[in-house]
Amino acid sequence: MERVYLDLKARILAGTYPPGTRLEAAQLAKSLASSATPVRDALYRLSGERIIESWHQEGFRQPLLSEADLVDLYWWTGALLLLALKGRTPRSDLPGGLVDLATHPSYPEGIESLFRTIAIGSSNGELRASIINCVERSMTIRTLEARVDGVASDALTSMADDYRFGRWSALRSKITRFHRRRASHAGRVAAEIRRRSEPLDNIRRI
Template identity: 55%
Template structure:
């Protein structure tokens, strides 16, 4: 396997682990330790971590390495507000009139809440003819995937709100979907503190 393919394999594997919540918030991501688990040398792992840092999926500091992000309540509120604004922009795209949304949102009964949220917002991104908006939506989907399970645990109505958005998407009721999406993110902002508390390791104090 050449260096380029090794780097891509390591990047995809490491990204899946991080967004999937394999490491608690604040976990130091050491290239040497990760290299053993990923069956690679530290160099492609370090390169993958730099790439993930550029995508803001991991945090990094000069001379201090990499870690799984730690979100304060204000950080999560900012991300939710940004995500809601992007989805609102995507749902105003001119291409929506010629879309075929049903084929983009294939029903999978085994999917859990985080997978369904990611699938819905990726499908909305695909309907948008603005590439920058599409890329930004995909990025926030990836950055938020690891705390979606905490949303479902801390908000019993989360699944109900998601189902309503899915139904509006399948029926191409764009005005309704814009309204429900805005409501979804208002609710996410209101529950951000609970999500942050659910993500915090038991031994980690608030400081």
């Protein structure tokens, strides 16, 4: 059951299924080499995590996020990250790099790595879980963010450098600006999401 959950979650977060795609246990079971029961359990679990949607009492689907949905998600993620960084101050005994933060060739992987690292650094378990959930729910839209905003990758690089060297005040300011910019581009991202999806009255079954 755990294997099915992890495999299906990885596919969903990787954007395997276009937005709006209906996810049916019987069909997914074939590609996951499983029976329908553990797939259905995984779908309920992922719905509880808000990674997929329970749609009109008719099953599950890949989220089809609107501009308002994206704005809410961006502001909430930014607020949680600021809480995780609250109170952090530079250490005078470590003037060099503080953290060996992994580098990634792509913008989506880099954002995930930085925000997960910030989450893990929090001593509050609820805060860690909430940030990681936001990170996972945002993974399918990161490529679209970079497509509509040419400076998104530069903003990531700047935030990652601040984290490496413990420039916490600068990082907090940049996280605020980053999510404010994400919200301002939410309409364009939502339009890209719509272009990747089929009409709602003709949702493809998976």
